[in-house]
Amino acid sequence: MPADASSGAASPNAACPIPTSADAQPHALLRITDIAKSFGASRVLESVSLDVRAGETLGLIGPNGAGKTTLFNIITGFLHADTGTVLFEGRDLGTMPSPARARLGLVRTFQKSLVFPTQSIRRNVAMAVRAQGSGAYRWWGGRAAHAQADATAQALIDGCALAGRGDELVADLSYGEQRIVDMLIALAQSPRVLLLDEPTAGLSTEEAAQLLALVRQHHAQTAVVLIAHDIDVVFRECDRIAVLDLGRLIAIDTPEVVRQHPGVRAAYLGALAEVQA
Numbered sequence: 001m002p003a004d005a006s007s008g009a010a011s012p013n014a015a016c017p018i019p020t021s022a023d024a025q026p027h028a029l030l031r032i033t034d035i036a037k038s039f040g041a042s043r044v045l046e047s048v049s050l051d052v053r054a055g056e057t058l059g060l061i062g063p064n065g066a067g068k069t070t071l072f073n074i075i076t077g078f079l080h081a082d083t084g085t086v087l088f089e090g091r092d093l094g095t096m097p098s099p100a101r102a103r104l105g106l107v108r109t110f111q112k113s114l115v116f117p118t119q120s121i122r123r124n125v126a127m128a129v130r131a132q133g134s135g136a137y138r139w140w141g142g143r144a145a146h147a148q149a150d151a152t153a154q155a156l157i158d159g160c161a162l163a164g165r166g167d168e169l170v171a172d173l174s175y176g177e178q179r180i181v182d183m184l185i186a187l188a189q190s191p192r193v194l195l196l197d198e199p200t201a202g203l204s205t206e207e208a209a210q211l212l213a214l215v216r217q218h219h220a221q222t223a224v225v226l227i228a229h230d231i232d233v234v235f236r237e238c239d240r241i242a243v244l245d246l247g248r249l250i251a252i253d254t255p256e257v258v259r260q261h262p263g264v265r266a267a268y269l270g271a272l273a274e275v276q277a
């Protein structure tokens with residue numbers, strides 16, 4: 001947890017002043033400012049600003065349809081915002097396509113797994129290692145490049161609960177084990193900012209904690225942004241929590257402060273009362 005994870009009051013503006021490129025602080029790896037997005041007449045995001053700091057885990061929560069995945073899509077270049085900026089290490093990413101963003105270290109996972117189920121664990125992870133260099137998933141290439149990617153993949157696999165099972169097909173793994181492969185694929189891309197879209201859905205709280213611990217095992221300084229509907233997991237695992245409601249950021253602060261935020265409690269209809277302090 002970063003030393004400066006706490007950030008004061010629960011109002012979005014007080015906790016995270018609307019930033020400009022001129023006042024970017026060195027610890028804000030990713031800074032999004034005034035993001036708005038509509039689909040036709042439907043306004044999905046409205047003036048969303050927040051920063052993401054090296055080494056922190058920032059939870060991104062909100063009711064269904066609040067705009068969480070749309071925000072991920074904009075940060076990672078799968079969609080472009082109508083207005084607003086995405087700064088990565090102070091650099092405006094503009095219309096940079098998603099593969100180029102991934103090569104900078106802006107890596108994401110998806111709600112639906114993107115693994116190749118009929119391939120081995122090692123082959124899936126090795127392809128991600130190679131994608132980091134080339135910007136595309138490739139089956140072919142020189143022997144040395146293959147060997148290097150395999151070795152990196154093997155090291156990742158050996159450092160987790162799938163150690164010694166690199167030759168197994170992903171299709172033969174349990175649901176929870178497949179989520180680990182998703183995470184290894186993300187980690188293979190050397191993320192500086194890792195955006196995780198529902199990686200813990202369907203996992204127990206314990207399994208979710210183990211999955212997230214994998215990130216810190218490999219990348220202590222990576223900033224993690226976690227979308228999860230299990231608010232128990234979010235409140236336990238995150239240094240700060242950002243709350244979207246109807247496309248607006250209604251709070252961004254420490255779990256302790258967010259838990260008490262009246263707007264957040266209203267959005268969650270009292271469900272927060274169940275979360276352990």
Ligand SMILES: Nc1ncnc2c1ncn2[C@@H]1O[C@H](COP(=O)(O)OP(=O)(O)OP(=O)(O)O)[C@@H](O)[C@H]1O
Pocket residue numbers: 039044062063064065066067068069070071
């Ligand atoms: N490509 C699209 N075209 C039209 N509407 C879209 C598109 N993508 C998302 N939406 C709409 O935007 C709103 C926000 O969707 P989004 O997936 O970002 O929400 P979310 O907070 O991630 O929801 P959930 O928790 O259910 O995944 C929803 O009403 C959704 O139907």
